Amino acid sequence: MSPETKPDFLINPEGLRLDGRRPDEIRPTELEVGILKKADGSAMIKQGNTHILAAVYGPRELHPRHLTLNDRAYLRCEYRMATFSVPDRKRPAPSRREREISMVISNALEPALFLEEFPKAVVDVYIQVIQADGGTRCASINAASLALADAGIPMRSLVPAVAVGKADDKLLVDLGDMEDKYGGGDIPMAIIPRTEEITLLQQDGSFKKEELIEAIRMGINSCKYLHELQKEALKRAYAKRAPAEDDEEDEYEDDLETDLGESDLPEEED
């Protein structure tokens, strides 16, 4: 991998970004639920070149015991990056950054969950970054909340998340790696869409007050769009597992009868 060079501009004269997106456009996002067989719940997200897997186990018995919370389940998130997820090999030992992001993700998801239904237990969320291209913490939240729903954990709502950033003094939604590195800062955020409660808000770089307010507004809009994608992915996964109800008639279709020329008549049977 040749050393990266700073691009000449992050926004070209036509007002488009490095990968041709408009400022308020998120990367092409693909979500899939239930892709890991062993886990109680799982999900995958591909957001541009960021690929992430999330697996949920539990609620189950908590070990070590001293972490037990007597009034609710403990939410234990583990965010890890694969050694091959970044151009320079990531050292496999858990880093300070990974531990912090694990905590941040856990705090972003917890307000949406009804953990008080499972006192003393633990819900484990394992997040593995397969390929990192910016916005991994937000993509992780998107995937993890789907995996939690897939595991049957009761929750108020799915939690969509997106990062809003700044480059050349323009606000951009869903930063890629380059925009993150060479831009003027970013604000990752996660919300509960119905009430617009913010469950995650971080910032690096400097923003004016007006910029921050505008960034949050853009973030909420993108989150709502992501929320639609999440709902659609979840319903799709379960519709696939459920054969359509009306195909029962097909199952009993008898080829011998089709010759009678009556098969085209609609049957009014239930």
Next chain:
Amino acid sequence: MAGIFFQKREVVVPGQLLAEGRYRPSVGTYDREGKIYSALVGLAELRGNTVKVVPLEGVYIPREGDLVIGTIQIVAGNNWKVDIGGPYQASIHANNALRRPYDDDISKYMDCGDTIVAEVSAFDRVTGPFLTMKGRGLRKLDDGMIVRVSPAKIPRIIGRRGSMINMIKDNLNLQTVVGQNGRIWVRAPDVARSRLAVEAFKMIEEQSHTSKLTDRVDAMLKEELAKLESKDEENEDNEETEKDEESEDEIE
């Protein structure tokens, strides 16, 4: 605006608005400001004016009165610790399992690895589930096999007033105990029939959210049984020839 915002048995997702107005929230839902939302991925249902979501996934959470099948993990003094699946380990006191007087060493009666049918006698948020074996059909299991399915599918396996499980029992000539914790004890007359039972349970598990399932499972079992019988006849012929061959081998 009051009303219902879902179709019968529609797949709903967490946070989806289900009903507004004079409806009552039940399992799998929550209410905020008089509106009822789903808390789970599942099938939304309306019973009377009660809205509920039937979960499609989930672990076993004990409830008082549940019949469960568990495995003994630890013998602790005069208690047994029992794995009943899910996040909570159950315990059963010897007084609730044995007829007095009993020996001090209760591992004589039931030991680690033994499988029992028991009832949840108490469970709340403070004290873990307690079991009892005082009651009809509550006992240690000595033979047969255990089939594990997702606890969320147990209501479907039992069916309305036991219609599904009774149909399977009648078809295959089985003895069964269905634990609410997703474990089913099966004793079948032969291996082929226990295989069929497993197949039927898996079929229900996979297609639990479709209608007319009982009829389809019934058809599948009848078809497989018919095959089995014809095969049995063939086998009987084959066995005879095999025996002949074996005896020939012995001669060699």
